[in-house]
Amino acid sequence: MSHLLFQLSLAGYLAAAVLYTIFFIKQKKTLHPAARAVFCAAAGLHTVSLVARYVAAAHTPITSIHEIISFFAWSLSCCYLSFRWRYAVKNFGSFAVLLITVLMLTAAAAPQAILPLPPELRTWLLPVHASISIVAYAFLTLAAIGGLMYLIQERQLKQKRFGFFYHRLPSLEALDSLNQHCIGLGFLLMTLGMTIGTVWAFQLGGDRGLGWHSKIISAMITWLLYAGLMHHRFVMGWRGRQAAFLTVSAFAAVLLTLFLLLIKGGI
Amino acid sequence: MGRESLVLLGVNHKKTPLEIREKLALGGYEEPLNRLRSLRGLKEYHLLSTCNRVEVLFVCKEPEQMRAAVLDLLFAGRVSQEQLESCVYIYKDGEAVRHLFTVAASLDSMIVGEAQILGQLKEAYRHASEQKTTGMIINKLLHKAFSAAKRVRTETRIGASAVSISYAAVELGRKIFGDLSGKRAMLVGAGEMAELAAEHLVGQGIADVVVVNRTLERAVNLAARFKGHAAGLDELVEQLAETDILISSTGAAGLVLHKQDVASIMPRRRNRPLFLIDIAVPRDLDPEINTLDNVYLYDIDDLNSVVEMNKEQRDKEAVKAHRIVEEETLKFMRWLDGMEVTPTIVELQAAAESICRAELDKTLPRLNGLGDKERQAVERLASAVAAKLLHRSFQYLRAEHDCVNRQERIAVVRSLFGLNGEECPSADTSV
Structure with missing residues (x-):
């Protein structure tokens, strides 16, 4: 059941990605509502598929590689939809939906069997820690997409060469406020997720503490990088190009953490 | 007539x-x-x-x-x-x-x-x-x-392209700031081009305009037009800290604003983007300013290239637009020309109607034994004859003639049917 729903939502995301790409290239206004409707439908199906998997597995589906990537894609959809009503960031959807679709394809390629949960992971802290962290990473990913778009647009404006992207990308200020919004929320959630994770680790390992895994070290470095970025942005007034550049660079640490998480085969 | x-x-x-x-x-x-x-x-x-x-x-x-x-x-x-x-x-x-x-x-x-x-x-x-x-x-x-x-x-897509320097400035401003409302603009010098660009910016909802000029009086006058305020040239850098868009067009021979000046205010602006437009020739702003982060400097040539970017497309659209105007003009003129003959036609119809009425009033009482149906038939007959007779002249008036212009044709018809009010001495109006 959940498998079928997953396939359906994947098809929906693929259709939305195609529509968004055509919209991005042709800039036909009539296409946009259709693309958005398809995307919302796909996200809805995806939500139902996660619920179905939760029911089938009897635990929150964020343990296997397939589940983590799928949940990550779902978080991206939700985060994107959460602010697109508040900030109109022109053509941001085209980039976000493309990334979501690539993630869904990756999730589809991973083994989808439902694995029994090892006994030490059977705690309510796991789903809370994992979901909050993944949503945090989703916001940071969106911030990085925005940062990349900022750097492209900034370059066009500085060099006064107005190509394909100049007309299609939003204004610098829109991208900068997107950055502020996503980094702020992402950092807050990441801190929360790490705190819960630490509590859980102490509960699990007793006096062994965190047990410095590579994943945990990488998460710490990521947190420090974003803490620095937050400090520079809000205290020293680093915005615009520097902020966008830092956001994109710090995202490398997010990718590393996610990679380390995935090669271990889950939580 | x-x-x-x-x-x-x-x-x-x-x-x-x-x-x-x-x-x-x-x-x-x-x-x-x-x-x-x-x-x-x-x-x-x-x-x-x-x-x-x-x-x-x-x-x-x-x-x-x-x-x-x-x-x-x-x-x-x-x-x-x-x-x-x-x-x-x-x-x-x-x-x-x-x-x-x-x-x-x-x-x-x-x-x-x-x-x-x-x-x-x-x-x-x-x-x-x-x-x-x-x-x-x-x-x-x-x-x-x-x-x-x-x-x-x-x-046509004539409305969709940037079509002049000031429009180009606004378009660039939108790419930097998104919404221009609530932003603050500064005019340095009071050239006509700067005024135009400022006018256009104010039309986009710019919150406040500061005019900086060598002679304060001119600055005050111009500022009043945009409901802004004026400042002297020595306050330029100070004011720049609070400004988002600057348009410079002084007649000064040298530079008015140096890279160092702009660099010094950026921390105070907390790196908010700054959009500088230099439309003065020779230039007012140091071209090196563009190398600073979050500062975008455009001179008149840069703006022209933005305009040029849309020019070819625009020319095509303008040709199309003028063709539409031409078509609509022709259509309207045809209608207007038709309008000219309308009074004559109406008068002719009225004259025919009154002749029919007069003749019917004379004849009908003399015909005995006519029922309502027959009376109506006779009335219809009279107006049908009149209409058939007039039909040709209406056609003559309305037709597109190459050899006789409409004015002449109207005159001919009007005198033929005695619509001008003057009675021909020999005419027998009693028919």
């Missing part, structure tokens, strides 16, 4: 400097429309007054006489006669229609393709029709102007 002419006279930004346009601008529509009412020769009239143009459109029989009277009534005492004569243009009939359509389609605007003018024209027409100063011809003409403008907007 003398032919009625459609006349359009006015001043616009192309021929007339701002100082004169300012003096000629009509404060509102009510009062001038009422004043025009005293001119008996005007059958219908309409006024349009915007910051770039003042135009009067009217229908009358003696265009030359009315032109002088209208100018006198509206603009007497505001500028000298010679000044007025040198800047007023006058268009008649087809040309007037074409000009009105061109204006409505925003092809005559300072910023070609801007949409504001259509709204202004509609507003002006609303005043005129509320005051009941328009009639059949101007009503039809304005409605056609609105639909022509709509055709241009939907069938």
Whole structure:
């Protein structure tokens, strides 16, 4: 059941990605509502598929590689939809939906069997820690997409060469406020997720503490990088190009953490 | 019967400097429309007054006489006669229609393709029709102007491209700031181009304008126009910390703003983006400023390249737009020409009707034993004969003749049927 729903939502995301790409290239206004409707439908199906998997597995589906990537894609959809009503960031959807679709394809390629949960992971802290962290990473990913778009647009404006992207990308200020919004929320959630994770680790390992895994070290470095970025942005007034550049660079640490998480085969 | 002419006279930004346009601008529509009412020769009239143009459109029989009277009534005492004569243009009939359509389609605007003018024209027409100063011809003409403008907007992309320096500046500003409302602009120097760009920026909702000039008096005057405030040249750097968009156009020989000045204020601005436009020749702003982070410097050539980017496309669209205006003008003129024969046709029909009535009144009482049905048949017969007889002459009036113009044809028909009121001595009117 959940498998079928997953396939359906994947098809929906693929259709939305195609529509968004055509919209991005042709800039036909009539296409946009259709693309958005398809995307919302796909996200809805995806939500139902996660619920179905939760029911089938009897635990929150964020343990296997397939589940983590799928949940990550779902978080991206939700985060994107959460602010697109508040900030109109022109053509941001085209980039976000493309990334979501690539993630869904990756999730589809991973083994989808439902694995029994090892006994030490059977705690309510796991789903809370994992979901909050993944949503945090989703916001940071969106911030990085925005940062990349900022750097492209900034370059066009500085060099006064107005190509394909100049007309299609939003204004610098829109991208900068997107950055502020996503980094702020992402950092807050990441801190929360790490705190819960630490509590859980102490509960699990007793006096062994965190047990410095590579994943945990990488998460710490990521947190420090974003803490620095937050400090520079809000205290020293680093915005615009520097902020966008830092956001994109710090995202490398997010990718590393996610990679380390995935090669271990889950939580 | 003398032919009625459609006349359009006015001043616009192309021929007339701002100082004169300012003096000629009509404060509102009510009062001038009422004043025009005293001119008996005007059958219908309409006024349009915007910051770039003042135009009067009217229908009358003696265009030359009315032109002088209208100018006198509206603009007497505001500028000298010679000044007025040198800047007023006058268009008649087809040309007037074409000009009105061109204006409505925003092809005559300072910023070609801007949409504001259509709204202004509609507003002006609303005043005129509320005051009941328009009639059949101007009503039809304005409605056609609105639909022509709509055709241009939907069938061409003329409204979609950046079409002038100031528009280019606004477009770039939008790419940097997104929404321009709430931003602060600064004018350095008070050149005409800068003024124009500022005007356009203010139209986009810029919150505040600061004018910085060597002579404070000029700055104060210009600032008053934008409801902003003035500052001296020595406050330039200080003011820049609070500014988002700067337009510089001084006549200074050297640089007014150096890289170091801008670099020093960026921390205070907390790196908010700064958009600098240098339209002065020679340049006012150090080109090196563009290397600073979050500062975007554009000089006149850069802006021109933004304009050029859209030029080819725009030219194509303008050709298309002018073709639409031409088509609509032709259609309207055909309608207007048709209008000319209408009174003659109506009079002919009325004359035929009264002859039939008179003859029927004479004959019917003498015919005994006619039922209602038969009486109606006889009445129908009479009007059918009259209609058949007149039909050819209507065709003659309405047809597109190459050899005999319509005026002549109307005259022929009118004298043939005695519609001019003068009775031919030999004619037997009792038939």
